[in-house]
Amino acid sequence: MEAKPYRIIYDFRFSDGKSHRFEILLDAKIRCVNPAGSLTPTLAWTRLDFEQCRCCPLDPTEVRFCPVAVNIAEIVEAFKDKASSESCSIRCEVQERIYLKKTTLMEGISSLFGIIMATSCCPVMDFFKPMARFHLPFSTGDESTVRAVGMFLLGYYLRNPGDGSFLTAMKDLEQRYDRVRQVNEGLFARITHIGSQDADKNAVIMLHSLSMLLGMEISQNLDSVADIFTAAGG
Numbered sequence: 001m002e003a004k005p006y007r008i009i010y011d012f013r014f015s016d017g018k019s020h021r022f023e024i025l026l027d028a029k030i031r032c033v034n035p036a037g038s039l040t041p042t043l044a045w046t047r048l049d050f051e052q053c054r055c056c057p058l059d060p061t062e063v064r065f066c067p068v069a070v071n072i073a074e075i076v077e078a079f080k081d082k083a084s085s086e087s088c089s090i091r092c093e094v095q096e097r098i099y100l101k102k103t104t105l106m107e108g109i110s111s112l113f114g115i116i117m118a119t120s121c122c123p124v125m126d127f128f129k130p131m132a133r134f135h136l137p138f139s140t141g142d143e144s145t146v147r148a149v150g151m152f153l154l155g156y157y158l159r160n161p162g163d164g165s166f167l168t169a170m171k172d173l174e175q176r177y178d179r180v181r182q183v184n185e186g187l188f189a190r191i192t193h194i195g196s197q198d199a200d201k202n203a204v205i206m207l208h209s210l211s212m213l214l215g216m217e218i219s220q221n222l223d224s225v226a227d228i229f230t231a232a233g234g
Helices: 067-079 105-119 126-133 141-159 164-191 199-219 223-230
Strands: 006-013 019-026 087-093 098-104
Touching: 006 105, 019 067, 019 105, 067 105, 087 105, 098 105, 105 126, 126 141, 141 164, 164 199
Parallel strands: none
Antiparallel strands: 006 019, 006 087, 087 098
């Protein structure tokens, strides 16, 4: 059975009561699979040969439209007469959780553009696919830096499993998680003597389970996320 698309929804709401809702669907290969809609053929700026990026490897004689432009066309048209500084409330919903932020329209559009650009099958942007699958709306500069570098290094490790330096690093990480599990066990033993309810105890159990899961993943060469990096190419 084919897996259901991974869904990301951005809902923009303004003080005048108006709103805009955009849904992004990602397939198993982390590609945006939303239909392009009827706007694209009427917009000259979506053609590949219109201000084509200097680094673009696509051939306008074979590819008529820019894959990124096609997928952002609806957003651009919706907000083309809006000021970037306009305040709005944005709700971003992914399958695992919901993010809410009151911010500028510019920040919201930037976050939405980021996920679309990474998943529109632009050959230059494809390496961002793993980050897109674990989308973090409204990320700060520091968060983006850590995520980008971390994802790149993780992808490098999965594509080069025999690299000695990475094997040493992963072994060290595995040992650190083993010590984390020991701390969780010790903390749980402490708080079992306090109170009659179990919320705090179950919270520690949850952390302990996560540390065990991560430890197993590391020992198994992170097989469960390998496919995500395969989708991003070499």
